Amino acid sequence: xxxxxxxxxxxxQIAGYLRDQIVRGDLPPGGEVPSxxxxxxxxxxxxxxxxxxxxxxxxxxxxESRRGSGTYVREPQAAPRARxxxxxxxxxxxMYSDSESVRFPFVGIVEAPTHVAAALGLTSDSxxxxxxxxxxxxxxxxxxxxxxxxxxxxxxxxxLMVAERLRGGTVRYLVDVLGIRSAYxxxxxxxxxxxxxxxxxxxxxxxxxxxxYWLTAYDPDDRPLQFDEAVYPPxxxxxxxxxxxxx
Numbered sequence: 345x346x347x348x349x350x351x352x353x354x355x356x357q358i359a360g361y362l363r364d365q366i367v368r369g370d371l372p373p374g375g376e377v378p379s380x381x382x383x384x385x386x387x388x389x390x391x392x393x394x395x396x397x398x399x400x401x402x403x404x405x406x407x408e409s410r411r412g413s414g415t416y417v418r419e420p421q422a423a424p425r426a427r428x429x430x431x432x433x434x435x436x437x438x439m440y441s442d443s444e445s446v447r448f449p450f451v452g453i454v455e456a457p458t459h460v461a462a463a464l465g466l467t468s469d470s471x472x473x474x475x476x477x478x479x480x481x482x483x484x485x486x487x488x489x490x491x492x493x494x495x496x497x498x499x500x501x502x503x504l505m506v507a508e509r510l511r512g513g514t515v516r517y518l519v520d521v522l523g524i525r526s527a528y529x530x531x532x533x534x535x536x537x538x539x540x541x542x543x544x545x546x547x548x549x550x551x552x553x554x555x556x557y558w559l560t561a562y563d564p565d566d567r568p569l570q571f572d573e574a575v576y577p578p579x580x581x582x583x584x585x586x587x588x589x590x591x
Contacts, residue, residue: 354387354389355393355394355396355397355400358393359401363401363404364431366401366407369441369442369443370432370436372441372482373419376415376417377398377401377416380394381394405418425531425557425574426529430513433512433516437511438511443482444481444486445479445480446477447478448477449478450474450476451476451505451507452473453473453495454471454474455469456468456470460492463492464560464571470494472495473492473498473505474492475493476489477489477490485546485547486576486577486580487574487575488542488545490573491514491570491571492570493514500522501517501518504517515529515570518561518569522563527562527563527564528561528564530560530562531558533555533558537551537554538554542554546576548577553578554577556576557573557574558572559573560572
């Protein structure tokens with residue numbers, strides 16, 4: 345059966361690129377989005393195509409037009425997922441935007457929770473390194489994220505035990521110190537009630553729903569390197585690139 349090339353219209357490619365910048369925080373709330381003229385020149389497209397890309401972002405509620413002024417990013421409604429953060433780290437060397445700050449409420453070795461042990465392929469009585477991060481934006485807490493690693497990595501990757509940001513993220517650090525060629529990740533997402541600890545960290549009411557992402561990073565031999573759980577406040581959308589539907 346011949347392969348069908350999956351190509352999005354150019355305006356959606358442009359809109360997706362800008363959307364990722366908005367979600368990652370590289371285009372902050374209130375920041376001006378490139379004009380139709382600038383987009384047309386940068387992407388080598390006709391102005392109607394560039395205008396259609398901005399229209400797509402307006403329909404998604406990410407930007408707003410101000411008559412006689414330009415197009416600006418609205419207050420954040422999107423949750424930057426691991427995918428956006430890793431892409432930002434690859435491009436800029438950091439997973440966080442200038443509008444975000446990171447705190448580490450806890451870093452240490454703990455008994456592995458059941459779901460963490462299962463994700464990392466460990467026995468139920470194993471210990472793990474736990475790194476908990478609270479990410480704040482200009483409007484307050486935006487993400488409570490926890491990473492777990494096999495405790496046997498302590499000697500080879502000692503910086504996992506230090507409560508500080510690692511340039512490029514923990515997966516990049518592990519790839520470097522372990523001499524791994526590359527890594528890939530698998531995401532899962534669900535909604536559930538926030539726990540008491542999550543409500544306190546994210547300043548939520550009781551009860552409160554939460555958006556939860558699980559990410560497992562693997563080495564090229566499919567061995568789990570890291571398991572993450574990121575928890576977001578309600579009313580934060582998670583975006584993904586558009587994709588063609590083939591009939």
